[in-house]
Amino acid sequence: MTNNTARAANSYANQWLTGLTFELDARDERSFSHDLTSYGVYQLRAERSRERRTGKRQHDCRNAGECNHHLSAFEQGSQNGENKALNQKVQAIIKGDPVASYSLKKEVDSRTHNYVESCSSCHGRGEVDCHRCHGHAQVTCHSCSGQGRTRCSNCHGGYVTDGNGRRRHCGQCQGGYKTCYSCHGSGRITCPSCNGRRVERCNSCNGTGYFTIYLSSRLSLYGSQQCSGANTAEVPWLGDFLDDSIAGRSPQAPVNHVTQWQLDSFRFEQTQRFPFKSVMQGTLQTTTSTLVVDGQSYQDCRFVGVTTVAYHLRGCFDATLIRATEKLNQHFDDGDCKTLFAVPVAAATVELVTSDRLPNDPSYHSRGVTAKAAKALKECFVRTGKRFDEERKNISLKQFGRAFGLLFLALLLALAVIDSASGGHIQWQRFSSFNLLLGAIKGVSQAVHWVLSDQPWPLMVFLAISFLPAMALRQWLGSNQLWKPWRLFAWFMGTAILLGAIVILATAQPGISHSFSLAHLSAKGVLAGIFRVAGTRLFDVLMLAALLAIFRARRATFSANKKRVKAIGSSALSRLLNYE
Known part of the structure; x- marks a missing residue:
């Protein structure tokens, strides 16, 4: 048994297939060393924002057009490398950690200009027509509903009945109505919202009549990476690994973690204007072997890095999982069911039983387990659920x-x-x-x-x-x-x-x-x-x-x-x- 790939495969199996028993061996292990070149590209991206504050504050522009002109000049000058302080700051950030700079997303500079504009609601007056009286200073009397008189509470229709049962005219009203005490018979009262001023403070601008508009531009540095390494007859998949890893399709084996980069070889190729460009050399070790799981061989299983990280395992654990599902389907047992669904990869898979997606799990990223096993696990899980559902419908x-x-x-x-x-x-x-x-x-x-x-x-x-x-x-x-x-x-x-x-x-x-x-x-x-x-x-x-x-x-x-x-x-x- 060769050590590196067998040890790595056993380590993965212990993490993904805990509870299942199988035999695993590795044969024909071969390792190769490859010279890699990493190219870094660093771009500036501008994001605009707008903020409005009430009041007439100190400002440096006359209007929005002037502000936008200054911000465009700032962004264009930074892109062209005219901002020397920014150039030095960016180079220092990248040199501080060249490997981490490939995934960098960091704000590096900003500029703000402002101008003043009048409030569109009050047109710079700070006051607007009263919302209640609409500038008329008076509103309809609420006591008499604008009638100028109210119904007398002492009589009925202008008559009262004395102690002898005789009707006589009410002395407090005329015909059952009396003059409204609130409006004195006019039907209108002074507006309580503006106290007769006809106007009230503009809520939009807080009574100032103006707004100060702040336009900002924030520059952020974004890093990206490209790697090149020559494919060989022994390792024709090196380019595929580099593409997959940089694109995030192999998160279990990130190229920058498994590659031995020579930090002293890092240098800039372009710093006169953005995008900046850099180059760095490194060495990547790849390993291929044949994994044997329960007597079945899986050739050309691929590993990367000195620590031997799995990249492509050819679905070598599919058969183990499928056999476990077939056993449960044919002879259902609560203990076997508990063992199967306690397996980490199975537990993660059945959580997505209603979806066609696969779990975000290293076992799937490395192709140790593929969609074929996922389908078998989901079908077994659904069949188990139906079995329990049918059983609970049968009343004793x-x-x-x-x-x-x-x-x-x-x-x-x-x-x-x-x-x-x-x-x-x-x-x-x-x-x-x-x-x-x-x-x-x-x-x-x-x-x-x-x-x-x-x-x-x-x-x-x-x-x-x-x-x-x-x-x-x-x-x-x-x-x-x-x-x-x-x-x-x-x-x-x-x-x-x-x-x-x-x-x-x-x-x-x-x-x-x-x-x-x-x-x-x-x-x-x-x-x-x-x-x-x-x-x-x-x-x-x-x-x-x-x-x-x-x-x-x-x-x-x-x-x-x-x-x-x-x-x-x-x-x-x-x-x-x-x-x-």
Whole structure:
């Protein structure tokens, strides 16, 4: 076994395929050294900005055109190399770290000019017509709505009735109206916003009448890189690696990290004007080998750098992952499922199950794992989700039967206790399914009436009271899934309508609220209540017990399903099944 590539491949496998077992070996390892030349290009980019401040401040230009002319001259002069101080500053930044300068994005200089312009709202006056009176100084009187008179509060139509029941003229008004005390009969009052001044301060310019406009130009230095190295018969892929690495398509093997650059060879080729250009020499080591994974050979696997970083592994780990998915698909086991989806590359892949994208992961960047394995992982993940979804839909008849028996007895006993506490005054025949439906319709109609008549408070109080019972029922009957807001709202409203129907039917029986007393409770009364309820509403109680039993059995099935999913430990699977 050769050391460098086998050690590197094993290191990657331990990071990406933790939990899976396989055999890995490396053969025919060959290393080569290449002379590289790096060309740096540094450009200036100008960004303009505009800021407006209120007031007439110190300025150096007469208008926007003059400001733009100065800024253009500043930008053009900097690009042409006329700004010597800027040139020296840029060269110092680049020389400080030549390798990092290839990805440089840094502001290096700026220039600002300003001018004054009058406010377009007030035209330099600092004042505008009052927004309320529109410059008329007066507005309609709010006391009399512009009528000049108000209705007399002492009489009705100009007449009052004395103690003897005789009508006489009101002495405080004329014909039931009296002069408005606010406008003294004119129907107009002084504008309260401007106090009759007709104008008010301009809010746009804060009453100054002017704005000072600041136009700025910021120059930023951007670095880029090109590398050249001669392809050889042994390493025909060197140019591809350089292109991929510089373009960011191989982030696991950046060329500037795996290349031994000779910093003392760095020099500028162009500093007279932008773009500046530089050149630097370096040495890159490349290695090729044949990786053998579980007996299958993958030739021409490519590594770069003295530390042997993977560049292209020919999808050598695809078969390992695909075999794990096929095993799970053929013979599903919770332990195998947990092992597979705990593998880092698998966990990252299934997070993108609804997308065609691949994870931003070194295993994919280095082609140790390719889209072929990603497709198999996603299909296996979806099939696993469907398997769990189908299982939780199958309600156990044993659980249903046990829940049905207990609920039927509990409902019958609870209704019998209520009947006994009422002294047997409840007319159970009125609590039929049809009457409940009519009660629900009546309740909804009453709620609509409250809303349309602008009396929402009774409805809001009832909904507030219904909230806790609705949430308690959801907790008792729900499926242990996360509910979407619309589903939760529908459950709440349905529960509120049902409770409203029960209240309407109960209040429709006169005197029932006064007949309840714990003193009426007795074993004999409860037994009699059982016969009364069973004799009138046995079918309805059976149907209600069956419905509740279905919900309870479903909840039990979902709870067991959720427990298994949580044990697998895949957050993506929990979200797929709506448990998170």
